[in-house]
Amino acid sequence: MATTSCDVAIVGAGLGGCFLALLLRRRGQRVVVIEQGPSIPSAGADFLKPPGLRVLARHGLAELVERHGLRRDLIRYYHDGEPIRECRFPDGGFLIRPYRELVELIYACCAMEGVEFCFDAAIERVEREGDRIELLTLSDGSRLRADVVVGADGTKSAIRRALDIDQVAMPYDRLLMRVATVPLSASVAQLNRLYFSSGGWLAYLYPLDRDQARVFVGLPPEQDDAVFGGGGASLVDLLRGFVSDSTDAFGSLPAAAWHPIKVSSLRVGAYHKGNAALLGSAAFACHPMTGMGMSYTLYDAEILADVISAAGGDQALLDKLLQARYEPRRQAHRQLIDYGDALATTFHDRRAYLRAFRADLHIYGDEAAPRTTPALQPI
Ligand SMILES: Cc1cc2nc3c(=O)[nH]c(=O)nc-3n(C[C@H](O)[C@H](O)[C@H](O)COP(=O)(O)OP(=O)(O)OC[C@H]3O[C@@H](n4cnc5c(N)ncnc54)[C@H](O)[C@@H]3O)c2cc1C
Structure with a gap:
Protein backbone atom coordinates (compact mmCIF):
# COMPACT_ATOMS: atom_id res chain seq x y z
CA MET A 1 0.00 0.00 0.00
CA ALA A 2 1.10 3.56 -0.71
CA THR A 3 2.49 5.90 1.93
CA THR A 4 1.05 9.42 1.83
CA SER A 5 2.39 12.52 3.56
CA CYS A 6 0.78 15.55 5.14
CA ASP A 7 1.66 18.40 7.47
CA VAL A 8 -0.69 17.36 10.28
CA ALA A 9 -2.46 14.04 10.93
CA ILE A 10 -5.37 14.35 13.36
CA VAL A 11 -6.72 11.11 14.81
CA GLY A 12 -10.41 11.46 15.74
CA ALA A 13 -13.19 13.42 14.00
CA GLY A 14 -15.01 14.67 17.11
CA LEU A 15 -15.43 18.35 17.92
CA GLY A 16 -11.76 18.78 18.87
CA GLY A 17 -10.34 17.03 15.80
CA CYS A 18 -12.69 18.71 13.30
CA PHE A 19 -12.25 22.21 14.73
CA LEU A 20 -8.46 21.93 14.84
CA ALA A 21 -8.46 20.58 11.27
CA LEU A 22 -10.46 23.60 10.11
CA LEU A 23 -8.18 26.12 11.82
CA LEU A 24 -5.02 24.51 10.45
CA ARG A 25 -6.41 24.17 6.94
CA ARG A 26 -7.32 27.85 6.93
CA ARG A 27 -3.64 28.54 7.62
CA GLY A 28 -2.61 26.57 4.59
CA GLN A 29 -1.62 23.30 6.28
CA ARG A 30 -2.30 19.99 4.57
CA VAL A 31 -4.42 18.13 7.11
CA VAL A 32 -5.64 14.52 7.16
CA VAL A 33 -8.24 13.41 9.75
CA ILE A 34 -8.42 9.70 10.56
CA GLU A 35 -11.66 8.49 12.12
CA GLN A 36 -12.33 4.90 13.15
CA GLY A 37 -16.11 5.29 12.82
CA PRO A 38 -18.12 5.40 9.58
CA SER A 39 -18.90 9.12 10.18
CA ILE A 40 -18.46 11.81 12.80
CA PRO A 41 -19.43 10.71 16.35
CA SER A 42 -23.05 11.02 17.43
CA ALA A 43 -22.91 10.77 21.21
CA GLY A 44 -21.82 13.59 23.45
CA ALA A 45 -22.67 16.99 24.69
CA ASP A 46 -25.68 19.24 24.17
CA PHE A 47 -24.62 22.51 25.86
CA LEU A 48 -22.15 24.99 24.46
CA LYS A 49 -21.37 27.54 27.13
CA PRO A 50 -20.30 31.19 26.55
CA PRO A 51 -16.50 30.58 26.38
CA GLY A 52 -16.96 28.03 23.58
CA LEU A 53 -19.39 30.31 21.75
CA ARG A 54 -16.79 33.08 21.92
CA VAL A 55 -14.13 30.81 20.39
CA LEU A 56 -16.45 29.95 17.49
CA ALA A 57 -17.31 33.65 17.05
CA ARG A 58 -13.60 34.48 16.71
CA HIS A 59 -13.53 32.20 13.65
CA GLY A 60 -16.74 33.40 12.02
CA LEU A 61 -18.74 30.31 13.03
CA ALA A 62 -21.13 31.75 15.64
CA GLU A 63 -23.98 32.52 13.27
CA LEU A 64 -23.71 29.11 11.61
CA VAL A 65 -23.94 27.10 14.83
CA GLU A 66 -26.67 29.28 16.32
CA ARG A 67 -28.93 29.24 13.26
CA HIS A 68 -30.95 26.21 14.36
CA GLY A 69 -29.80 26.04 17.97
CA LEU A 70 -31.71 27.01 21.07
CA ARG A 71 -30.52 29.79 23.37
CA ARG A 72 -31.19 29.52 27.15
CA ASP A 73 -30.00 31.72 29.98
CA LEU A 74 -31.33 30.14 33.16
CA ILE A 75 -30.99 26.85 35.04
CA ARG A 76 -33.15 26.30 38.13
CA TYR A 77 -31.84 23.89 40.77
CA TYR A 78 -34.03 21.81 43.10
CA HIS A 79 -33.30 19.66 46.10
CA ASP A 80 -35.85 17.09 47.32
CA GLY A 81 -38.48 18.82 45.22
CA GLU A 82 -37.88 22.33 46.54
CA PRO A 83 -36.44 25.04 44.27
CA ILE A 84 -33.21 26.19 45.92
CA ARG A 85 -31.28 28.43 43.53
CA GLU A 86 -30.97 29.68 39.96
CA CYS A 87 -27.95 30.25 37.77
CA CYS A 109 -16.69 23.65 6.79
CA CYS A 110 -13.62 21.37 6.83
CA ALA A 111 -14.81 19.54 3.73
CA MET A 112 -15.37 22.87 1.93
CA GLU A 113 -11.87 24.05 2.81
CA GLY A 114 -10.21 20.86 1.59
CA VAL A 115 -9.44 18.88 4.75
CA GLU A 116 -9.04 15.21 3.87
CA PHE A 117 -11.03 12.71 5.96
CA CYS A 118 -10.46 8.94 6.19
CA PHE A 119 -13.48 7.25 7.80
CA ASP A 120 -13.62 3.59 8.92
CA ALA A 121 -9.90 3.93 9.45
CA ALA A 122 -8.61 3.12 12.90
CA ILE A 123 -4.93 3.39 13.80
CA GLU A 124 -3.41 -0.07 13.48
CA ARG A 125 0.24 0.72 14.23
CA VAL A 126 2.23 3.74 15.36
CA GLU A 127 5.94 3.68 14.55
CA ARG A 128 8.20 5.87 16.64
CA GLU A 129 11.79 6.91 16.48
CA GLY A 130 12.63 8.12 19.95
CA ASP A 131 9.82 10.47 20.96
CA ARG A 132 8.89 11.22 17.37
CA ILE A 133 5.96 9.51 15.60
CA GLU A 134 7.32 8.59 12.18
CA LEU A 135 4.54 6.56 10.57
CA LEU A 136 0.88 5.71 11.14
CA THR A 137 -0.49 2.50 9.66
CA LEU A 138 -4.26 2.46 9.27
CA SER A 139 -6.57 -0.56 9.54
CA ASP A 140 -6.88 -0.77 5.72
CA GLY A 141 -3.10 -1.13 5.45
CA SER A 142 -2.47 2.40 4.11
CA ARG A 143 0.31 4.44 5.71
CA LEU A 144 0.56 8.08 6.62
CA ARG A 145 3.61 10.17 7.40
CA ALA A 146 2.99 13.53 9.10
CA ASP A 147 5.17 16.32 10.48
CA VAL A 148 2.79 16.63 13.43
CA VAL A 149 0.33 14.10 14.87
CA VAL A 150 -2.60 15.12 17.09
CA GLY A 151 -4.45 12.54 19.17
CA ALA A 152 -8.03 13.85 19.32
CA ASP A 153 -9.18 10.28 19.68
CA GLY A 154 -11.17 10.31 22.89
CA THR A 155 -10.64 8.94 26.38
CA LYS A 156 -9.11 5.65 25.16
CA SER A 157 -6.68 7.46 22.84
CA ALA A 158 -4.44 5.18 20.78
CA ILE A 159 -2.02 8.06 20.26
CA ARG A 160 -1.70 8.62 24.00
CA ARG A 161 -0.93 4.92 24.46
CA ALA A 162 1.61 4.96 21.64
CA LEU A 163 3.38 7.88 23.32
CA ASP A 164 3.49 6.00 26.67
CA ILE A 165 1.79 8.90 28.44
CA ASP A 166 0.37 7.96 31.86
CA GLN A 167 -3.32 8.37 32.51
CA VAL A 168 -5.58 8.09 35.52
CA ALA A 169 -9.28 7.47 34.77
CA MET A 170 -11.70 7.62 37.70
CA PRO A 171 -15.20 6.33 36.94
CA TYR A 172 -18.00 8.11 38.78
CA ASP A 173 -19.32 4.76 39.90
CA ARG A 174 -21.58 6.04 42.67
CA LEU A 175 -23.80 7.69 40.06
CA LEU A 176 -25.12 5.69 37.15
CA MET A 177 -26.39 7.92 34.34
CA ARG A 178 -29.09 7.20 31.78
CA VAL A 179 -30.42 9.45 29.05
CA ALA A 180 -33.54 9.48 26.89
CA THR A 181 -35.03 11.74 24.23
CA VAL A 182 -38.76 12.37 24.71
CA PRO A 183 -41.45 14.69 23.31
CA LEU A 184 -41.19 18.24 24.62
CA SER A 185 -43.63 19.17 27.40
CA ALA A 186 -44.64 22.69 28.50
CA SER A 187 -42.58 22.77 31.71
CA VAL A 188 -39.41 21.67 29.89
CA ALA A 189 -39.98 24.23 27.15
CA GLN A 190 -40.29 26.88 29.85
CA LEU A 191 -37.11 26.26 31.86
CA ASN A 192 -34.05 24.00 32.28
CA ARG A 193 -34.57 22.27 35.62
CA LEU A 194 -31.99 20.19 37.46
CA TYR A 195 -33.30 18.14 40.38
CA PHE A 196 -31.24 16.47 43.12
CA SER A 197 -32.38 14.20 45.90
CA SER A 198 -30.82 13.43 49.25
CA GLY A 199 -31.18 9.76 48.24
CA GLY A 200 -28.45 10.23 45.59
CA TRP A 201 -30.64 10.68 42.49
CA LEU A 202 -30.64 13.46 39.94
CA ALA A 203 -32.85 14.36 36.99
CA TYR A 204 -32.14 17.02 34.39
CA LEU A 205 -34.77 18.02 31.84
CA TYR A 206 -34.17 20.46 28.99
CA PRO A 207 -35.45 21.13 25.47
CA LEU A 208 -33.45 19.98 22.44
CA ASP A 209 -35.55 21.83 19.87
CA ARG A 210 -39.20 22.80 19.40
CA ASP A 211 -40.39 19.18 19.57
CA GLN A 212 -38.02 17.14 21.66
CA ALA A 213 -36.54 17.15 25.15
CA ARG A 214 -33.59 15.40 26.73
CA VAL A 215 -33.94 13.75 30.13
CA PHE A 216 -30.92 12.66 32.16
CA VAL A 217 -31.47 10.46 35.18
CA GLY A 218 -28.66 9.68 37.61
CA LEU A 219 -29.13 7.06 40.30
CA PRO A 220 -27.18 4.89 42.72
CA PRO A 221 -25.96 1.85 40.73
CA GLU A 222 -27.59 -0.69 43.06
CA GLN A 223 -31.02 0.68 42.05
CA ASP A 224 -30.47 0.52 38.29
CA ASP A 225 -31.62 -3.09 37.86
CA ALA A 226 -34.82 -2.53 39.77
CA VAL A 227 -35.72 0.53 37.68
CA PHE A 228 -34.26 -0.07 34.21
CA GLY A 229 -33.51 -3.81 34.25
CA GLY A 230 -37.10 -5.04 34.55
CA GLY A 231 -36.96 -5.25 38.36
CA GLY A 232 -40.44 -3.79 38.71
CA ALA A 233 -39.68 -0.43 40.34
CA SER A 234 -41.51 2.45 38.69
CA LEU A 235 -39.22 5.21 37.43
CA VAL A 236 -42.02 7.74 37.58
CA ASP A 237 -42.93 6.85 41.18
CA LEU A 238 -39.31 7.31 42.21
CA LEU A 239 -38.99 10.60 40.33
CA ARG A 240 -42.18 11.87 41.95
CA GLY A 241 -40.29 11.93 45.26
CA PHE A 242 -38.06 14.82 44.13
CA VAL A 243 -39.07 16.07 40.66
CA SER A 244 -41.76 18.62 41.45
CA ASP A 245 -42.24 21.11 38.61
CA SER A 246 -41.79 18.85 35.56
CA THR A 247 -44.50 16.28 36.14
CA ASP A 248 -46.04 16.95 32.71
CA ALA A 249 -43.00 15.09 31.24
CA PHE A 250 -43.71 11.92 33.25
CA GLY A 251 -46.20 10.45 30.75
CA SER A 252 -43.52 9.90 28.12
CA LEU A 253 -40.85 8.43 30.41
CA PRO A 254 -41.93 4.76 30.81
CA ALA A 255 -41.92 4.11 27.04
CA ALA A 256 -38.67 6.03 26.37
CA ALA A 257 -35.45 4.27 25.31
CA TRP A 258 -33.01 4.82 28.20
CA HIS A 259 -29.37 4.60 27.22
CA PRO A 260 -26.69 4.08 29.87
CA ILE A 261 -23.76 6.51 29.84
CA LYS A 262 -20.37 5.81 31.31
CA VAL A 263 -18.83 8.87 32.88
CA SER A 264 -15.25 9.08 34.18
CA SER A 265 -12.77 11.79 34.88
CA LEU A 266 -9.43 11.53 33.12
CA ARG A 267 -6.09 13.09 33.97
CA VAL A 268 -2.99 12.46 31.90
CA GLY A 269 0.71 12.90 32.63
CA ALA A 270 1.64 15.11 29.65
CA TYR A 271 -0.08 16.87 26.75
CA HIS A 272 2.67 16.50 24.19
CA LYS A 273 5.71 14.44 23.32
CA GLY A 274 8.02 14.72 20.32
CA ASN A 275 5.97 15.76 17.31
CA ALA A 276 2.62 14.74 18.85
CA ALA A 277 0.00 16.38 21.09
CA LEU A 278 -3.27 15.33 22.71
CA LEU A 279 -6.53 17.26 22.39
CA GLY A 280 -10.01 17.11 23.96
CA SER A 281 -11.08 13.92 25.72
CA ALA A 282 -7.73 12.31 24.88
CA ALA A 283 -6.14 14.87 27.21
CA PHE A 284 -8.77 15.38 29.93
CA ALA A 285 -12.32 14.50 30.90
CA CYS A 286 -14.43 16.04 33.63
CA HIS A 287 -17.91 15.35 34.97
CA PRO A 288 -20.56 16.57 32.47
CA MET A 289 -22.21 18.56 35.30
CA THR A 290 -19.65 21.30 34.59
CA GLY A 291 -20.94 21.64 30.99
CA MET A 292 -17.53 22.99 29.96
CA GLY A 293 -15.70 20.12 28.19
CA MET A 294 -16.41 21.42 24.68
CA SER A 295 -15.58 25.03 25.53
CA TYR A 296 -12.15 24.09 26.88
CA THR A 297 -11.52 21.77 23.92
CA LEU A 298 -12.32 24.52 21.40
CA TYR A 299 -9.99 26.94 23.18
CA ASP A 300 -7.24 24.30 23.33
CA ALA A 301 -7.62 23.68 19.59
CA GLU A 302 -7.07 27.42 19.00
CA ILE A 303 -3.80 27.27 20.94
CA LEU A 304 -2.67 24.11 19.14
CA ALA A 305 -3.44 25.64 15.73
CA ASP A 306 -1.35 28.72 16.62
CA VAL A 307 1.54 26.63 17.89
CA ILE A 308 1.61 24.15 15.00
CA SER A 309 1.40 26.91 12.36
CA ALA A 310 4.06 29.02 14.09
CA ALA A 311 6.45 26.05 14.30
CA GLY A 312 6.13 25.50 10.52
CA GLY A 313 7.58 21.98 10.69
CA ASP A 314 10.56 22.93 12.91
CA GLN A 315 10.59 20.18 15.56
CA ALA A 316 12.63 22.06 18.16
CA LEU A 317 10.41 25.14 17.88
CA LEU A 318 7.27 23.00 18.05
CA ASP A 319 8.48 21.38 21.25
CA LYS A 320 9.32 24.74 22.79
CA LEU A 321 5.98 26.31 21.86
CA LEU A 322 3.96 23.32 23.02
CA GLN A 323 5.76 23.40 26.35
CA ALA A 324 5.27 27.14 26.77
CA ARG A 325 1.71 27.55 25.48
CA TYR A 326 -0.09 24.21 25.54
CA GLU A 327 1.25 22.30 28.53
CA PRO A 328 0.01 25.02 30.98
CA ARG A 329 -3.57 24.16 29.95
CA ARG A 330 -3.25 21.16 32.28
CA GLN A 331 -3.69 23.47 35.22
CA ALA A 332 -6.99 24.87 33.90
CA HIS A 333 -8.19 21.33 33.15
CA ARG A 334 -7.15 20.11 36.61
CA GLN A 335 -9.25 22.87 38.18
CA LEU A 336 -12.25 21.89 36.02
CA ILE A 337 -11.89 18.18 36.81
CA ASP A 338 -11.66 18.94 40.54
CA TYR A 339 -14.75 21.11 40.21
CA GLY A 340 -16.67 18.32 38.43
CA ASP A 341 -15.62 15.92 41.22
CA ALA A 342 -16.89 18.36 43.84
CA LEU A 343 -20.30 18.72 42.12
CA ALA A 344 -20.67 14.98 41.53
CA THR A 345 -19.88 14.07 45.13
CA THR A 346 -21.97 16.72 46.91
CA PHE A 347 -25.22 17.07 44.97
CA HIS A 348 -27.19 14.88 47.39
CA ASP A 349 -26.32 17.30 50.22
CA ARG A 350 -27.87 20.71 49.57
CA ARG A 351 -25.48 22.77 51.71
CA ALA A 352 -22.36 21.00 50.49
CA TYR A 353 -23.47 21.38 46.85
CA LEU A 354 -24.15 25.09 47.22
CA ARG A 355 -20.75 25.53 48.86
CA ALA A 356 -19.06 23.64 46.01
CA PHE A 357 -20.93 25.46 43.21
CA ARG A 358 -18.88 28.15 41.44
CA ALA A 359 -20.88 30.45 39.20
CA ASP A 360 -17.64 31.85 37.72
CA LEU A 361 -16.50 28.41 36.50
CA HIS A 362 -20.00 27.50 35.40
CA ILE A 363 -20.46 30.61 33.28
CA TYR A 364 -16.96 31.75 32.28
CA GLY A 365 -14.80 28.65 32.75
CA ASP A 366 -11.18 29.72 33.07
CA GLU A 367 -11.77 33.01 31.24
CA ALA A 368 -11.33 35.96 33.59
CA ALA A 369 -14.78 36.45 35.10
CA PRO A 370 -16.00 39.99 35.82
CA ARG A 371 -15.54 40.97 39.46
CA THR A 372 -19.28 41.14 39.92
CA THR A 373 -19.97 37.51 38.90
CA PRO A 374 -23.16 36.56 40.73
CA ALA A 375 -23.25 33.54 43.00
CA LEU A 376 -26.21 31.19 42.59
CA GLN A 377 -29.29 33.41 42.89
CA PRO A 378 -31.99 32.78 45.49
CA ILE A 379 -35.38 32.26 43.81
C1 LIG B 1 -22.51 12.35 28.81
C2 LIG B 1 -21.65 13.54 28.48
C3 LIG B 1 -22.24 14.78 28.40
C4 LIG B 1 -21.44 15.89 28.11
N1 LIG B 1 -22.04 17.10 28.08
C5 LIG B 1 -21.30 18.20 27.80
C6 LIG B 1 -21.93 19.47 27.67
O1 LIG B 1 -23.15 19.61 27.82
N2 LIG B 1 -21.14 20.54 27.36
C7 LIG B 1 -19.80 20.41 27.13
O2 LIG B 1 -19.16 21.42 26.84
N3 LIG B 1 -19.19 19.21 27.22
C8 LIG B 1 -19.90 18.11 27.54
N4 LIG B 1 -19.30 16.88 27.56
C9 LIG B 1 -17.88 16.78 27.18
C10 LIG B 1 -17.72 16.78 25.64
O3 LIG B 1 -18.52 15.76 25.09
C11 LIG B 1 -16.25 16.59 25.26
O4 LIG B 1 -15.49 17.62 25.85
C12 LIG B 1 -16.03 16.65 23.74
O5 LIG B 1 -16.87 15.73 23.11
C13 LIG B 1 -14.57 16.35 23.40
O6 LIG B 1 -14.45 16.18 22.02
P1 LIG B 1 -13.34 15.25 21.38
O7 LIG B 1 -13.25 15.65 19.96
O8 LIG B 1 -12.12 15.28 22.19
O9 LIG B 1 -13.81 13.74 21.59
P2 LIG B 1 -14.89 12.77 20.90
O10 LIG B 1 -16.13 13.45 20.48
O11 LIG B 1 -15.01 11.63 21.86
O12 LIG B 1 -14.18 12.28 19.58
C14 LIG B 1 -13.18 11.31 19.55
C15 LIG B 1 -13.21 10.64 18.19
O13 LIG B 1 -12.06 9.82 18.04
C16 LIG B 1 -12.43 8.62 17.38
N5 LIG B 1 -11.42 7.60 17.71
C17 LIG B 1 -11.17 7.00 18.90
N6 LIG B 1 -10.13 6.14 18.79
C18 LIG B 1 -9.71 6.17 17.49
C19 LIG B 1 -8.69 5.50 16.76
N7 LIG B 1 -7.87 4.61 17.35
N8 LIG B 1 -8.55 5.78 15.45
C20 LIG B 1 -9.36 6.70 14.83
N9 LIG B 1 -10.36 7.37 15.49
C21 LIG B 1 -10.54 7.11 16.80
C22 LIG B 1 -13.82 8.32 17.97
O14 LIG B 1 -14.56 7.43 17.13
C23 LIG B 1 -14.43 9.72 18.01
O15 LIG B 1 -15.07 10.04 16.80
C24 LIG B 1 -20.05 15.75 27.87
C25 LIG B 1 -19.47 14.47 27.93
C26 LIG B 1 -20.26 13.39 28.25
C27 LIG B 1 -19.60 12.02 28.34
Missing part, protein backbone atom coordinates in the same frame (compact mmCIF):
# COMPACT_ATOMS: atom_id res chain seq x y z
CA ARG A 88 -28.45 33.04 35.25
CA PHE A 89 -26.10 33.37 32.28
CA PRO A 90 -25.57 36.94 31.05
CA ASP A 91 -25.25 38.14 27.43
CA GLY A 92 -27.59 35.70 25.71
CA GLY A 93 -26.66 32.65 27.76
CA PHE A 94 -25.62 29.27 26.37
CA LEU A 95 -26.56 27.27 23.28
CA ILE A 96 -28.30 23.91 23.16
CA ARG A 97 -27.36 21.96 20.07
CA PRO A 98 -26.98 18.15 19.91
CA TYR A 99 -23.33 17.14 19.57
CA ARG A 100 -23.68 15.45 16.20
CA GLU A 101 -25.29 18.52 14.64
CA LEU A 102 -22.58 20.79 16.02
CA VAL A 103 -19.71 18.59 14.83
CA GLU A 104 -21.41 18.09 11.45
CA LEU A 105 -21.39 21.85 10.87
CA ILE A 106 -17.66 22.09 11.58
CA TYR A 107 -17.06 18.98 9.47
CA ALA A 108 -18.94 20.55 6.53
